[in-house]
Amino acid sequence: MATAESYLKPEVIRQIKRLDLRAQFIVKGFLQGLHASPFHGYSVEFSEHRKYTHGDDPKDIDWLAYAKTDRYYVKKFEAETNITGYLAMDLSGSMAYSHGGPRGKSGGLSKFDYSICLAAALAYLMIGQQDPVGMVAFDQKIKHSLPPKSKRTQLATLLSLLAGLKPAGETDIAAGLTQLAAMLRHSSLVMIFSDLLTDEEAVLKSLRRLRHGGHDVILFHVLDEAEVTFPFRGLTDFEEPETGERLELDADGYRADYLAGVADFRETYRSECLESGVDYVPIDTGMPFDRALTEYLVQRRRRG
Template identity: 70%
Template sequence: MAAVEKYLKPEVIRQISRLDLRAQFIVKGFMQGLHASPFHGFSVEFSEHRKYTQGDNPQDIDWLVYAKTDKYYVKKFEAETNITGYLAMDLSGSMAYRYQKELSKFEYATCIAAALCYLMVHQQDPVGLVTFGEKIIDVLPPKSKRQQIGNVLSHLARLKPRAKTDIATSLIQLAAMLRHSSLVMIFSDLLVDPEPVLAAMRRLKHGGHEVIVFHVLDQAEVDFPFDGLVELRDPETHERIQVDADGFRKDYLKAIGEFRETYKRECAKSRIDYLPLHTGMPFDKALMEYLLSRRNMG
């Protein structure tokens, strides 16, 4: 398993410069880990079957799967299996933050998005890309053809976080733009007032869309590894303040914990999948969240 896990570590991925190779490494490590875990067979199950529920025709039960799992699954019909996914990338200036030599928040998010693009196209699910700052900046329409991987990855590789952000306005725009039920995967550090953002996420959910929030923070933003007098700079306003890190740490950690807890609690109420991540975490947790969400849509 150690060889598999290395593919999923940000510090290993950071040494690979090309995004397509980064994505392939992550997916390879993830799929190998899946097969070497209690989830063996899950990668087939989640894509082609769903659990038998009352009202299903018993003739649709897949007895081969039952023989392996002792559980009743029915084969999904073509119309059930395909979902349209949108990778929604926050281009706010704060996403460029990195502490020391780690992946920036944006690079980390881009690696996950690229890997998800591979997984979706592999399942013949259409996937598109939306970038936003103060409003939606660019849209790459969803497609399921193999060349879409190249389209999405080359676009992701050219992106640079630069804009001020208005996440709520951008998500409301996205909700108005989507015509069919879709899976919306949001990548952001969410470093704004949570209330309008949560309201916009609820609007997406009420529009019939599944929503996964990949809340990406830098590991330093979560752990606050600073000592003594430090200068903090707002990446969007460029405002600078000096703080005594030792005196500030306790209040900071309490505030960041409450901030994440607010999103966790409110998203749970609205049946929105919320995944708190930081740039030191292996990538498999994020990919598993996608698989579980996708499976639930069946």
């Protein structure tokens, strides 16, 4: 029997070709492990509930209540404000990068593939909780958008759109987020997936604009495992993915400076996001997929 941990490993998910099944596997693994996590006492409030009995529709089971109690319940939620979610996907060429790191833990998932899997799992979880979710994808401007809905048919539409996205060319994250901020009419939860390889100050300014507009923001900073660990040795030929510029470097002599630069890069975003009230989640493609889903539940708990 597969364990929750195995469902969440990138190298396992990579073997599944269909995005809908990838999302189901990730969410299943997450829910299996939830009751053993700090969220064991996660509060789920409902006005009417009863134990699941034969003949009830399994899709009406409250899985968060199950994670809390280890019992199956069919529930009816009290009136509450649903989270309106937007998945914001960076289509830059640099997101297509995949090296896999020194141990190949990511199993060849690119930053973009990893981000798409996270986004699909979050959509699966949100629609399962009857929260409306939509999507935008941008390079130098928004190229694709889908208005948020909570109907189950929305999941198939959203996953189909996500599966068809291709990263290419240069990006302007700040412009994409500024466009998104202008589109939002109500307080929303904006979940951003990007490697952030662009002008930091412009991005930070656009994040502040979203927060000042009354929106909650989770910034998933997705890097390849190799970009975080720098496993390269000797003379190595590097290529800038968005411009094609090539540079040969002595990887051993450059490693210490590079790793210090990555640490500074992440720390800048961490500290600035903390100050602005943005949730900053540094991720690499070797990490299990549950971190993003946990951050989503943190946000839901704050808004509850």
